[in-house]
Amino acid sequence: MRIGxxxxxxxxxxxxxxxxxxxxEAALSMRDVLHAETLQYTCSDPGQRAIIxxxxxxGLTRVVIAACxxxxxxxxxxxxxxxxxxxxxxxEMVNIREHCSWIHSDIDIxxxxxxxxxxxGVARVRRQVPLYSTTVPVTRRVLVIxxxxxxxxxxxxxxxxxxxxxxxERGPTIxxxxxxxxxxxxxxxxSSCILTPRMxxxxxxENIRLMVNAEIEQVRGYIGNFEVDVRKKATCVIxxxxxxxxxxxxxxxxxxxxEFNAGVGQSKAISIPFxxxxxxxxxxxxxxxxxxxxxxxxxxxxxxxxxxxxxxQVDEITTEMFGAVVVATGYELYDWREAYPDYGGGxxxxxxxxLQYERMLSASGPTAGHVQRPSDGAEPKQVVxxxxxxxxxxxxxxxxxxxVGCMYIAKQxxxxxxxxxxxxxxxxxxxxxxxxxGYEEFTRRAQKEFGAIYLRGRVGKIYPxxxxxxxxxxxxxxxxxxxxxxxxxxxxxxxxxxRGAGELARKLNISYDQYExxxxxxxxxxxxxxxxxxxxxxxxxxxxxxxxxSVAQASAAxxxxxxxxxxxxIETSPMVAxxxxxxxxxxxxxxxxxxxxxxxxLELRDGRQVAKVxxxxxxxxxxxxxxxxxxxxxxxxxxxxxxxxxxxxxxx
Amino acid sequence: MAICVSSTVADGAAVxxxxxxxxxxxxxxxxxxxxxxSTCTGSFAFDYPPHRIxxxxxxxxxxxxxxxxxAQLCFDCMTCSTRCPMNIDVANxxxxxxxxxxELGIEGDEKDIRLFRLAFLQNVRRHGRLHEAxxxxxxxxxxxxxxxxxxxxxxxxxxxxxHIVPPRIRNRRLIHRxxxxxxxxDES
Numbered sequence: 001m002r003i004g005x006x007x008x009x010x011x012x013x014x015x016x017x018x019x020x021x022x023x024x025e026a027a028l029s030m031r032d033v034l035h036a037e038t039l040q041y042t043c044s045d046p047g048q049r050a051i052i053x054x055x056x057x058x059g060l061t062r063v064v065i066a067a068c069x070x071x072x073x074x075x076x077x078x079x080x081x082x083x084x085x086x087x088x089x090x091x092e093m094v095n096i097r098e099h100c101s102w103i104h105s106d107i108d109i110x111x112x113x114x115x116x117x118x119x120x121g122v123a124r125v126r127r128q129v130p131l132y133s134t135t136v137p138v139t140r141r142v143l144v145i146x147x148x149x150x151x152x153x154x155x156x157x158x159x160x161x162x163x164x165x166x167x168x169e170r171g172p173t174i175x176x177x178x179x180x181x182x183x184x185x186x187x188x189x190x191s192s193c194i195l196t197p198r199m200x201x202x203x204x205x206e207n208i209r210l211m212v213n214a215e216i217e218q219v220r221g222y223i224g225n226f227e228v229d230v231r232k233k234a235t236c237v238i239x240x241x242x243x244x245x246x247x248x249x250x251x252x253x254x255x256x257x258x259e260f261n262a263g264v265g266q267s268k269a270i271s272i273p274f275x276x277x278x279x280x281x282x283x284x285x286x287x288x289x290x291x292x293x294x295x296x297x298x299x300x301x302x303x304x305x306x307x308x309x310x311x312x313q314v315d316e317i318t319t320e321m322f323g324a325v326v327v328a329t330g331y332e333l334y335d336w337r338e339a340y341p342d343y344g345g346g347x348x349x350x351x352x353x354x355l356q357y358e359r360m361l362s363a364s365g366p367t368a369g370h371v372q373r374p375s376d377g378a379e380p381k382q383v384v385x386x387x388x389x390x391x392x393x394x395x396x397x398x399x400x401x402x403x404v405g406c407m408y409i410a411k412q413x414x415x416x417x418x419x420x421x422x423x424x425x426x427x428x429x430x431x432x433x434x435x436x437x438g439y440e441e442f443t444r445r446a447q448k449e450f451g452a453i454y455l456r457g458r459v460g461k462i463y464p465x466x467x468x469x470x471x472x473x474x475x476x477x478x479x480x481x482x483x484x485x486x487x488x489x490x491x492x493x494x495x496x497x498x499r500g501a502g503e504l505a506r507k508l509n510i511s512y513d514q515y516e517x518x519x520x521x522x523x524x525x526x527x528x529x530x531x532x533x534x535x536x537x538x539x540x541x542x543x544x545x546x547x548x549x550s551v552a553q554a555s556a557a558x559x560x561x562x563x564x565x566x567x568x569x570i571e572t573s574p575m576v577a578x579x580x581x582x583x584x585x586x587x588x589x590x591x592x593x594x595x596x597x598x599x600x601x602l603e604l605r606d607g608r609q610v611a612k613v614x615x616x617x618x619x620x621x622x623x624x625x626x627x628x629x630x631x632x633x634x635x636x637x638x639x640x641x642x643x644x645x646x647x648x649x650x651x652x
Numbered sequence: 653m654a655i656c657v658s659s660t661v662a663d664g665a666a667v668x669x670x671x672x673x674x675x676x677x678x679x680x681x682x683x684x685x686x687x688x689x690s691t692c693t694g695s696f697a698f699d700y701p702p703h704r705i706x707x708x709x710x711x712x713x714x715x716x717x718x719x720x721x722x723a724q725l726c727f728d729c730m731t732c733s734t735r736c737p738m739n740i741d742v743a744n745x746x747x748x749x750x751x752x753x754x755e756l757g758i759e760g761d762e763k764d765i766r767l768f769r770l771a772f773l774q775n776v777r778r779h780g781r782l783h784e785a786x787x788x789x790x791x792x793x794x795x796x797x798x799x800x801x802x803x804x805x806x807x808x809x810x811x812x813x814x815h816i817v818p819p820r821i822r823n824r825r826l827i828h829r830x831x832x833x834x835x836x837x838d839e840s
Contacts, residue, residue: 460690474686
């Protein structure tokens, strides 16, 4: 065994506190070490060349590099010794910078510690064996979950690259929340005018298959090869036959809440959510249908000219393979009613949410764009907007900022003035957060050009009085309480994760936070990746986001997917768990604790059940090593032998 | 009222820290949304609405707070505390400011109200429950209006609304303990 030790000075970062030449000298007396030298910057070109030279001239078989954290340069040096003709894993990095020179000031003590650390590294590398990564072929198909603007964008970008995409949407149409908006800030362009072309494009794209009324049932497999069960819910309408003529909706006697219009107005038990729905196919909701409640009606079946209604339809589960998954499940509005009894808790009809108001402003909404008070249908003249309902409020357990409320209030205040020129808008705000391009100018415009009066304070209470609503608020800038008699109050409700986001995350084995927003792998440098390889995030499912940010993230996720699948196969890390099958007792504690479902049962020829690690799924976390009662699971590169040898060196 | 932050923060820091210690609240948690003021039932009579009391404490402007009418007049309806989005017990903060003002002997503008409050607390502390006859006498003497409302005395005595003999309660020590704990462990 021929070991070489390279001690990095890192300029003065290490050499300032550690006498590197002494460390190199001490290393020479360690077992099997026949080469040791100091280098000024080991990661630099000359530094790397010095390693290659030493390896080749002295025939080194193992290398210890005492330098910075392996998080910084482990891959650099693996490549270096790979170039020198060695197995890339026959190398050990010893951290004498972050763990030694940076945190000590006494040179003698730091040098002694550095020598101890090098000793430990030598002990470990002596027990290292060559490791080889394997490659697995990938399925060149992509699953996008959620058909909002982020999902559509990701699907289109991926499909344009030539990869087949399946876009799964839970509701009866794609378009998501953006399809429900009237205008978008800060440009005030019509939301559906810019979205519907994208929706249609997604439907017409040769590489995109739409699956509406469908949910993810189960996910198995790993990066490059996910096996996904999709449940297609029975809607009692045969999708291929329905022409979208809407006669069934017209004739249906079963009233149902209008989910698309956020509860403003009413819909039917069989309906198409809105005129530009994609696909333009009716769906029946059994819980409101007379045929299913009373057992008799059948009107839609009778009137349907295409014979598309089928009451016998049942849920179908299809299983498909995908190489990568983009999660774009979006958001829903926070349900404010229980948390805010002071604002009426939903009992006053003229206190509406921002999304309900959006539908009232929309020309395709239930009031055809005429703003009406829900209580008496009158045109409101005094409209009060209340910011941060269910946002920035620790007392209801939601300290997060919804990030778009300030902007959509400004938009709605402007639209209010446009719809009702003699109206007056009041906006209660805590801070105006307008950080995007053109956003600050937009909120100023709402005040300067459209006369919205901004009051800095949180509303305390709303109560009805003489057919109006009294809003008790504050203007902290003028110093005291204010009361406004309002005809209509619009609550800028915050964002919640979409219903069931946590459940989906558990199926996908990705992490999520306390609000069920899905977690990215690194908040700065891996913002679209999840902790599970091959699954990416797009849009407001990760955190509250506006449209441009959602679209940008969707395109970023698409780029990641295309990059991943363009190679055709994936190289896996060799530092994964391995089971000694001869000694495995088949208790499967490892399988129970594995957070990545990376362990399966294998039947040996003698009928014994033993654990087997799926290399491509294993992330090398080591939990199974700890759980294994006979200690027969070990992590390659971190075997018990190596760890014990390291510890013994330190204890000596 | 000139605000000179640089000098006052240092001066008032000790008092603010004491208010925080006794009340167990963090004034720095307040982000000035103004919801306390939006529903304050007494702010019509206050010189500083509750959110400004919190702000003054954040800036260490203790003199303004301790001398304020707000500190004397706040009647602890607790609406502000109930509605605070940051879960700050605002009324509790004001209450402790009030108590520290008392300890420092700051009388403020609402002398009668302060007198009544002190008399009330002393009375309850002494007897364990209110002894109206002594309370009224004490207030009349201390406010130098000995004959105030004297014409009502025969009537309320006849109707047995108040008693000459002080009331007795079983465990007066417990009352003392309550007072001690509210005062933040200080025996005062």
